[in-house]
Amino acid sequence: MSNNNTSSGYNLKVVLLGEGCVGKTSLLLRYIEDKFNDKHFSTLQATFLNKKININNKRINLAIWDTAGQEKFHALGPIYYRNSNGAILVYDITDEDSFVKVKNWVKELKKMLGSDIVLVIAGNKIDLEHERTVPLEEAESYAIMVGAKHCYTSAKLNQGVENLFLELTQQMIEKHDQTSQVGGSRTSRVLVVDDEIPVQSSCCSGSKSNH
Amino acid sequence: MLNNWEAFMSKNYKKVRERCRKGIPASVRPKAWLYLCGGQLLLEKHPNEYEELLQAPGDPKCMDDIRKDLHRQFPYHEMFIREEGVGQQELFSVLKAYSVLNPKVGYFQAQAPVAAFLLMHMPAVQAFWCLVSISDKYLSGYYNPGLEVLQRDGDILHALLRRTAPAVHRHLVKHKVEPVLYATEWFLCALTRTLPWDSLLRVWDCFLCEGVKAALVILGGALGAGAARRRAGGLCETLEALRHPPAAVLQEDYLVYHMTRLQLTEQDFEFEHQRQTARRRALPNRSGS
Secondary structure: OOOOHHHHOEEEEEEEEOOOOOOHHHHHHHHHHOOOOOOOOOOOOOEEEEEEEEEOOEEEEEEEEEOOOOHHHHHHHHHHHOOOOEEEEEEEOOOHHHHHHHHHHHHHHHHHHOOOOEEEEEEEOHHHHHHOOOOHHHHHHHHHHHOOEEEEOEOOOOEOHHHHHHHHHHHHHHHHHHHHHHOOOOOOOOEOOOOOOOOOOOOOOHHHHHO | OOOOHHHHHHHOHHHHHHHHHHOOOOOOHHHHHHHHOOHHHHHHHOOOHHHHHHHOOOOHHHHHHHHHHHHHOOOOOOOOOOOOOHHHHHHHHHHHHHHHHOOOOOOOOOHHHHHHHHHOOOOHHHHHHHHHHHHHHHOOOOOOOOOHHHHHHHHHHHHHHHHHOHHHHHHHHHOOOOHHHHOHHHHHOOOOOOOOHHHHHHHHHHHHHHOHHHHHHHHHHHHHHHHHHHOOOOHHHHHHHHHOOOHHHHOHHHHHHHHHHOOOOHHHHHHHHHHHHHHHHHOOOOOOO
16 A cells, blocks of 8 residues: 555646636647537636556646636635645746736745745747747746746647656656655645556445435 | 526526426527626626726737637637637637726636637627626635635535535545646636537536536546546556546536436535634635745
């Protein structure tokens, strides 16, 4: 049950945050299913997806939360980012307000989780480069200042998406390996992969008699 | 019945409720909804207000948020498929008018699917007053900052499930599936994103007559049963099962059957409401902001 996670694999939790309509759901859809759909629904209910990957022969299971962007949902934020190993803060390069929102999230995450969490900032919609309003230098220097990686992506054209998640995952692994070396006894945020056997009991369950 | 609505409703509520539970005939449904939710009353009281609200400039941030969402509601429905089409224009107008009328809420993303669903049934001005009534009375407080009311109702649902579907409740507790993780969308947009068309109509017949809790219980019981039956083994799997339940449990007859089978009384709701309100009040500030 509690074998070392470097040999068996990592369970890492990631949360996608950012203003509404910047492309959080689209980035995830591109990453998980390699699809893009411009006819989709606005996200109201945060959703949870798993992705299994291999990096350098390490088995990694990413549990990714996609959240609703509108400011009104802000209060639910902690439910999704608590215990996260990494956060992707998405903004739309054609929307300055969405970059301000990224800064707010960075502040909040730093305050609540300190440096335990790996941050990556993603400037999405680079297919609309000609409509860019968030200056390149500003975004990049801000990212350096707060110690976050900065990536450019286009979920639509499939640019930079794979790389975004790869960068994040590598950093999360690094951070995890560091912390587990430093404080061995400290309860780690990374859980050991433990594929639970589904309960097979055929005991009388109330639902069976419903029909 | 519709001509003398108020008198009929106050005298014969039980009869109305019974009719609603049986399903309102499609031919009178839009009109019945307008009366049931009180939209007609508001419309009569403020005959010109909708037009006036549309003339107002509107908060720029709200207008921006609304525009971003117009193409993201029922994107495959012919009414909303075209940008700049009548459907999207009307949707904008209705949402804008609400944001001007109630600047405290402004625009909440969950209102868009509700408004779009209403627009599929009735002219914009009627849809607007129904939206006002639904937002301010039926879903009262859901759109307030902090989403406290939403979280409380989630807890009520959870507590009621313990009684109505103990197996489901155990499953949810075991995998730490909190109501806010699966029921946010159900509550906020009154199931418009959750149910298949026919079931949605039937549930709304009940919802507009009996309030949000009716719809809630129907769904909670039915979906939960579906999830438990599948024996989804984990948080992710359970959420997935709740999000995409087996088609059978969303059939209209199954849902309505479930509702009539459940013996929950007003008192049960009231009791749970009080209990959860008190419990939340006693909590330290959970939101962290």
